[in-house]
Amino acid sequence: MNQLSQSLIFAERPDPAILLLRLNRPRQRNALSVALLGQLADALRAARSDESVRCVVLSGDERSFSPGADINEMQQHGFEALSDPSRHNAWDIIAGFPKPLIAAVRGVCLGGGLELAMLADILLVAEDCVLAQPEIRIGIIPGDGATQRLTRIVGKSLAMQMVLTGEPISARQAVAAGFASEMLPASEMLGRALAIARVISNRAxxxxxxxxxxIQAAYETPLSAGLAIERRAIRYAFTTDDQKEGMAAFVEKRPPLFSGR
Structure with a gap:
């Protein structure tokens, strides 16, 4: 396994087609400083243009995915800590990452950490994780998308409960609410995330x-517009070499060899 160390992000290639990114501010439990978000955005920007990367897995460490925004930055700079243009740009790059992004969440996942996890396409949670939007406890509200994304994912009632009380939900509740797709023992979390990534990386x-x-369009458009997007997408898929290879392989009863063209 080749490991490339960046100061706030560890980037690894456990498989030629998979990029594993680990948040790395252990003393701050992976609090989302402007610098960390910037380095994460840089890593995803590079992965976007690297044709060999077909899927990305994002994780924290054994204790924490992330407790949210860096409170020290907010104490020092107030609202400007959150409104920093470079910070907004980093969030936009992460949110707009076009390849599959899987988040493997262990331990603490609060506030901005939960908002970061919501940007993943597939979210796996460990049995030991604690999920919350606790901003109300310090006199503010979520500011990195939770009032919108959380409501779309889990519905109005649970979103209101989480945001207005600041109280956490369990991993089991997260799966039941559709927030996460699977709950696993902490020791199995990363292995399962990489297994899913390998399956995806073998698809066209x-x-x-x-x-x-x-699928993303389903959260942002009316049904009729979303269906139009789907129809345009499948029309385009039928023009690709991979469509021809996939169907030929199916008929010939052999594994397909997708080229990405």
Whole structure:
């Protein structure tokens, strides 16, 4: 396993087609400083243009995914800590990452950490994780998307409960609410995330990208517009070499060899 160390992000290639990114501010439990978000955005920007990367897995460490925004930065700079243009730009790059992004969450996942996890396409949670939007406890509200994304994912009632009380939900509740797809023992979390990434990385890359775009549209458009997006996407998929290879392989009863074209 080749490991490339960046000061606030560890980037690894556990598989030629998979990029594993680990948040790395252990003393701050991976609090989301402007610098950390910037380095994460840089890593994803590089992965976006690297054709060999077909899926990204994002994780924290054994104790914490992230407790949220860096409180020290907010104490020092007030609202400007959150409104920093470079910070907004980093969030936009992460949110707009076009390849599949899997988040493997262990331990503490609060505030901005939960908002970061919500940007993943597939979210796995460990049995030991604590999930919350506790901003109300310090006199503010979520500011990195939770009032919008959380409501779309889990519905109005649970979103209101989490945001207005600041109280956590369990991993089991998260799966039941559709916030996460699987709950696993902490020791199995990363292995399962990488296993899913390997399955995805063996699928046709263009079809994967088109599928992600179409599903995301369901959160941002009316049904009729979303269906139109899906129809345009599948029309395009039928023009690719991978479509021809996939169907030929199915007929010939052999594994497909997708080229990403």
């Amino acid at each position: 890359p263009i079809a994967v990208r088109l599928a992600k775009e179409s």
